[in-house]
Ligand code: ZN
């Protein structure tokens with residue numbers, strides 16, 4: 001009988017607030033969105049790990065800057081969105097594709113989640129989703145290339161994943177996003193609790209990631225665009241009414257307001 005080795009999921013910190021999510025079984029590893037090669041090389045060296053593959057969610061430099069150096073050292077295959085130009089990609093991917101990492105006995109499923117960038121993808125594995133810069137703790141990615149409708153739809157797709165899904169995003173933004181979330185929904189008890197929990201974690205320099213989709217759906221205003229209290233607060237801030245029963249209009253107004261903070 002084959003024994004199942006538990007995979008570890010480790011955040012390697014990079015730059016000011018990026019995490020390079022690393023999956024390994026004490027022998028082989030994959031890394032997701034290596035914006036910088038140096039911390040990845042240091043981690044792999046220290047733990048005597050082979051780099052089996054590099055996965056990328058979108059083309060921004062803070063997610064891709066380390067690819068070529070890592071390929072030079074480890075000669076790993078590089079998986080990434082087919083709709084974006086990223087130097088080093090060997091396996092272009094899109095909706096419905098499966099990534100198989102034989103060394104780790106790992107199968108990840110690809111979904112398209114455009115908005116932050118046009119070709120942004122996410123990787124699903126068991127109850128985990130590696131969602132790049134699309135969903136953040138209590139917030140969402142900025143619109144650099146796509147439309148509000150695209151980003152809204154992509155977030156809806158993530159929110160439709162099972163409640164116990166763990167979301168691994170690329171930035172430690174939860175604390176930064178809390179003031180806006182609380183301004184949208186000051187009476188949300190779970191959000192207030194999350195504020196306390198988040199401060200406690202950050203005071204100890206611990207990550208707030210991953211978070212469950214259940215928590216996100218209960219506290220992230222961008223996933224709660226049909227919540228009457230949130231719509232009411234947005235309308236107060238905007239000084240005008242939003243069209244009734246139009247989640248996309250609420251989302252668009254919310255994302256634009258957030259951009260002003
Ligand atoms: Zn980005």
Ligand code: FE
Nearest residue numbers: 060062133170
């Ligand atoms: Fe980023």
